[in-house]
Amino acid sequence: MSARRFDAQRLLLARREEGLKQSDVARVVGVSAARVSAWETGRSLPDPEKLPRLAEAVGRDLDVLFPREGHPDLADLRADAGYSQVATRELTGTRTQGPVAAAENGQRRLAKEYEQGLADAYGVTVEALRRAQERSFGHAVPEPDEPAPTDVAPGGVTMLPTTIAGKITYLLEQLPGPLSDAEVAVRGNSRAGAQVLSEELVRGLRTGAVTDASDEVLGALADALDTTPLVFRSGDPGVQRVIAETLVLRNQVAAIAARGGEEEGLSAELLAFINKEVAKARAETAPHRDHPTSG
Template sequence: MSPRRFDAERLLLARREEGLKQSDVARVVGVSAARVSAWETGRSVPDPEKLPRLAEAVGRELDVLFPREGRPDLADLRADAGYSQVATRELTQTRTQGPVAAAENGQRRLAKEYEQRLADAYRVSVAVLRRAQERSFGHDVPEPDETVATDVPPSEVTMLPETIAGKITYLLEQLPTPLSDAQVAALGNSRGRTQLLTEELVRGLRTGAVVDASDEALAVLAEALDTTPLFFSSGDPGVQRVIAETLVLRNQVAAIAARGGEEEGLSTELLAFINKEVSKASAEAVALRDHPSSEETS
């Protein structure tokens, strides 16, 4: 979790610069003037969901007055939208805040039916919500527009999620258009010419309700999500790193193509070279897995 940094002195100075009384700020935030006084003197700290209204009350941008270092998780998105955890019951239309609390605590992922409702309330996309959810589960997933520094050693490149549910969520976020569980199942069965996937199985694997499946089913799932079966079946750190870096490269290439490159986008020759190198690397990874060298087996 990367909560925003509250600074009592900065709040006090911002209020005075705007010529506001503590009661003026209290009225906007919905608290007493005594509570604002306690915040400004450092006797207490406001709840995270109070910070957006507090910044608004003193005429400051939220990111400027209360900056955050790092990427937000689910609790951070909720707080930035001004919701307490209890208030999310109305968003999910459930009797308790259990679904949101479980996801924020990294215990159980949100049901798909809640994702769009929460994303709309938090004023973010479903993809952003899903990335924040992965961070609540301990996976520091980067944003698509973030680049990896060239001087970062390969071993420090962001790794893939460890669970099948996390991997599925990660892959879904890479797709140009969102796919439902039913669409994923149908697409995989069509490409694999089989009927191994069902909407219920895909949903169970995506939400973590089902933690494992046969190698055949995972291979069909990989087909649906445009990746290699090794994405799900291999636990080798080296293989996982290669796949992670390949996915980053694919997204960067897609971004360049979307911008049109320098003038007319990526050339046919460059695309062919990239595809050739990716295919060659994948073949070498499979060969290494199936036929390890004598040094590795000795």
């Protein structure tokens, strides 16, 4: 959980800078002045859902006054919207806060029927809600627009991200041109010879809203992204390192070929050899698909 950091001194200084009394802040937040005093002196901590109103009361941005490192999980989204866990009963239309509590504790995911209502109340999209939910279950899910996390192995070799979402983002960046989720789906289905991918499924896997998939889906996805299914299926660091090195080599060869090759000291014959070996290595590492036989 990436809870916001509460700093009593920062709150105290912000209130004084605005010329406010503790009773003024208390009135906005809906607590007693004594409670505000306890927060400012560090005798107690405010509940996370009180922080948005506190920031509002002293005229400060929530992210500036109470910063958070990392991405929010479900409990963080709820708190940032100013809801207590008990208050979510009205959002889900249930008698208890059980559905939300179970999801926040990583015990049971939210039913689809609750997602839109909670997303609207929290001021986020359903996809953002699902990403936050996966974090509540212990999965490190990146935001769609952030760079894919990578590690550097000994020798300075870039390693692949560890999550499916991170790998998809990384692989998309290695392609010569951008591909939309719909284009990835069409390309994967065409190469797999079957309707395996959909735009919604690709988007879910890319954003981290969907964190697992069948071998068939991952195989089609690998085909669409010009790589081997081992990129998704193998957790062996050695295999991942080889794949990362191959991607780097492939991009270097493509860049040289685009410039004609000769100016880099590479003959057309050598370029043809490199391309052939890379293609052969990819074919040898790809698993054989079983096809139905006649008779």
